[in-house]
Amino acid sequence: MDHLNRLFVRRSLGYVRVASISPALRVADVDYNVDQIALALKQAQAQGVQLAIFPELCITAYSCADLFYQRRLLDAAIEGLRRIAEESARLSISCVVGLPLVVRGRLYNCAALVSAGRIVGIVPKTYLPTTGEFYEQRWFTPGDRSLPPTLELAGQPVALGIDLLFVAEEMPACVVGIEICEDLWAVEPPSGRLALAGATLLVNPSASNELLGKADYRRDLVRQQSARCLAAYLYAGAGNGESTTDVVYGGHCLIAENGQLLAESERFQLDTQMIVADVDIERLEHERLKNSPFSQASNVAGLRCIPFSLALTEQPAAPLVNRPLSRTPFVPADPARRAEHCREIFNIQTMGLVKRLHHTGASRVTLGISGGLDSTLALLVCVRAFDRLGLNRTDIMAITMPGFGTTVRTRNNAERLAQELGVTLRTIPIAASVRQHFQDIGHDEAVHDVTYENAQARERTQILMDVANQIGGLVVGTGDLSEAALGWMTFNGDHMSMYHVNAGVPKTLVRYLVSWCAEEVFTGAIADVLRDIVETPITPELLPLKDDEQLAQKTEETIGPYELHDFFLFQVVRHQFAPLKVFFLARQVFAGVYDDKTILHWLEVFYRRFFAQQFKRSSMPDGPKVGSVALSPRGDWRMPSDASSALWTAQLAWLSERIS
Template sequence: MSYSLRKLGLVRVAVGTPELRVADIDFNLRQIVGLAGQAAERKAQVLLLPELCLTGYSCADLFYQPLLQEKALQALQELARLSAEHSLVLVAGLPLALDGRLFNCAALIASGRVHGLVPKTFLPNTAEFYEQRWFSSARELTSDTFCLDGERIPVGTDLLFAAEGFPACCIGLEVCEDLWAVEPPSGRLAVSGATLLLNPSASPEVLGKRDYRRQLVCSQSARCLAAYAYASAGPGESSTDLVYAGHSLIAENGLQLAETERFSFDSQLACADVDLERLVLERQRNASFADSPATATRRIPFVLKDVRTKIFARPIPPRPFVPEGDRERDVRCEEIFAIQTTGLARRLRHTGSSQVVIGVSGGLDSTLALLVAVRAFDRLGLDRRGIQAITMPGFGTTVRTRGNAEKLADLLGVSLQVIGIDAAVRQHFADIGQDEKNHDITYENSQARERTQILMDVANQLGGLVIGTGDLSELALGWCTYNGDHMSMYAVNVGVPKTLVRYLVDWCAETGFSGEARAVLHDIGATPVSPELLPPDENGEIGQKTEETVGPYELHDFFLYHAVRLHYPPAKILAFAGQAFAGRYESKVILGWLQVFYRRFFSQQFKRSCLPDGPKVGSVVLSPRGDWRMPSDAAVSLWLTEIEALG
């Protein structure tokens, strides 16, 4: 299946570093033509080229030569014809003589015309830089247009380029050093509406500058809630005193999407699909952005062709909540654990309690909650025996899960009680006239509520707190019993999605334990997710597997992140999921579980409207006191209608 980038709010941006000869404009133009052809083959819609790429950045006093200036303008007109040939938006750099001054400019070219010229504002003039010798700052402009072949071309730093029929795409330009200034012009342009910021640059390479440049580009994209593309001059520039590496980057809201190879004499190109629709939505929900004063700008319309693609040029991780790489995993897991344990420790200090009660089942969630409680008690210098772990075997409990719960409690040195619930639940069935052979929702929820009652009452006996074990994914799907496992006195896992819970338990096994404790934790991680409310199968194994009923948690966590954190509509979620899970789930399977997700997410909001306290961990949280406010009786029909149309 192919997708329209425009309908999904995406633009494919390319950053290019062409092979270059200083002052050889014909050669440089030929290299740009070849690079533009490559960009068109990769279905790029916008191609950003380096600063002064038509002449070379390091021309020095040759910039004063009228022949060089005139030839650069002729090459600019050739680029205009090239833009029409490839239906490509080009941004290129050249020197521009205007009103007796020379300016270092970026030109935006589309549909066979030069739409505007943006001069550089901040001219570096220290260390290796001497730009003020040749160029004037944009502040010295005395005209706001330039005549090129009989046409008046807008000139200035107040230009915004707006794509016709695509409101999310608005381009702002700044040049090289402008980004390194205390207050880059891109900030003002972003507040005024620019979602795609383009910077033609010539940044010489010195030790350590690559990492700083990455940080600068990514940070500015995050600060501006924008996509930021940066194209830098390559090794073809003069090596008299400096070396240029051609380090070009594309970032979106703090995340690097693509970069070119450095130190290559051949032309380099990198592409990425930037999500401008997402950035618009981020700005709508960001009060600081909304409060920032906009400035007067001139909006110049241009035509941006739409393209269709089967594969998106951007990373789409199938597990957006889970860190990639061992190093990142260790850092992220330690941070999550610190947030969870600090939240619980603060609550214990406030209540003056040295007792907590946790229902342990031998499953992932209760194991993580128990590990958090142990770390919190250790931080506060409290005796671990004050952690009362209670395992409550019922109709669905297996030998494997009960054994793991009991072993882990013993190995961690916490107190353990075994309280069977069969008799109490059967008495309750007799009281309400429930047939034990009828394995309906009453059969299941009665067990969950009996367990919660035990936990609450034991907590009262001890003067302690009941620690909730339910995770973020269960809350999103409503996969919890109202006033059963849904309720606690402090819920440490409410900000942790299921895919991350498993990751955290495995991480704890590897970094904090050895021997039998590690083996038990790994076995818990390998146990199928189940509430164990229905009887085991004939082999005594878990008969009720959650993911067979509600769907794979890796899919639901993907849906949750994109629907709640990024506010994507179903069509966009399906398109991205198709790439993220290619070869693992067919499109119709993903679509089916997506429908389940939306039905459950809307119908189960009433459970999230009365959640107990618990710490926010990541960028998605469903607490009614935090990031997510939703009426419990909101209609889901709008989203289901779109899903049905996708089928």
């Protein structure tokens, strides 16, 4: 483990490593079951797990039936719990296990949280299924508020009740709430109230048997409850060793977080099954801060907060972050899901423009086409919108405006695409008018500075606006979300339009959208042109070509790789992560692609430009939001244009010292 990884101990970044475990058990053999649980805890601790969850009634097994009336079994269960508590102290790991427990002459189906050698608290099951193959009310009493608040167990005072929240002393934002199996299937699961009261990590020891189609339903239930509660949800199902007299238990284990499935076990296995993942408590806190139902929640008083010790290692275990991470968070890795996303986004863009055209009564548009990705996508959206409205494609005025840096390849692609799509193509060279402008303002054309570049961008925008006035149409913008984040646009140049169809689409996704259009929407020569555009280097074409007519300017050589910047954008805006955490995640997912200094350099560029260029976003035109990250000043991102970046750059400087 390198010295930087030692700085990134998971606790400082808001992660908790958890495990959901379905051990191989024997019905009513408490000693064997406890041995299997202890062995699984040892294996989990070796993987850096801090909290593990086991199935419902795992100390005795769930399917003991009338053996639950046997005093010998009930006493053995308490002794087994005491042994597990001792094991938790030896291994420095917390866990939730299930057992039957007699309280004031009534038998309860309970889950116990054990930590640092202590039985911290016990939660009884609220909803007892007594239908079909389930018959729990024969043996157990539902948990309610008539229970005593504490009881003596294994020589310790232990909190008892359905009103318990367990707060990690070392990470107060990690609050554990417990419900048991059927509780999740209820109309109002206890986890909802627990989450509103502060539980960020919900656990469910379960003994749900397997039936045709039930696994899919169970998976969706867990995932959706984690989303509804803005929480992590751990589910551990009973498995091998339970009685198969009438049903079979598959050992289904699931870990979900805010609607995302982080890990899932393989069912119907003979040995102990364990899944491990890092849940991001910091992310969940952020989601709740933004969610109004949490701030408006009522009827959450009366729950008791019970402290417990969450084992925190000083050395991070490998992998450093054990959860699904993507280099391209805006682009699904699965081709089918990616195609579905592209279809949905293209429809959103299209309907946004359809509504704007219908509202204004406009039946004509102008847009600049360069043969690049962004203008190509905008043109395709225009074509689809006109088709939906029954308008003539010839009323789409596609204008190519060759300048000092225009290449033959991009110009040919722009012209061919316009012709094949059947839109009106106009070619208006800008070199002469820009040179006249240089003469008017006294700028030396040989000085290729920001004035040189921006004069061309503003000339193109002026042409588009004036032609739109000529034909009585709208100017459709072409810039994308990544350019807005970085301010990679000329203020009052390509920054401006009358409707901005690409405003919500990041650069890494633009490429896939154009590729998807080539595969699913268009065919023949149009698809061929689109494929070539996808392969063309990204460039604003504002600097003169080299002597060999090759590009002298490539965007990613100037501002950095878009795959990095889009990754930064997602973490900074979607999750509000600090620079340290963004860098930490980037170095893990881009390991072997970019070294630490390269990642940090472009992260510094991202933060510098993101803060400095807010004034452009504050005056950006209308455009449709297509995903969870958007920068419209009227909706998702409201930031002062003169906000200081000092706090963020200070953390980057701290990182820089340690890298060098």
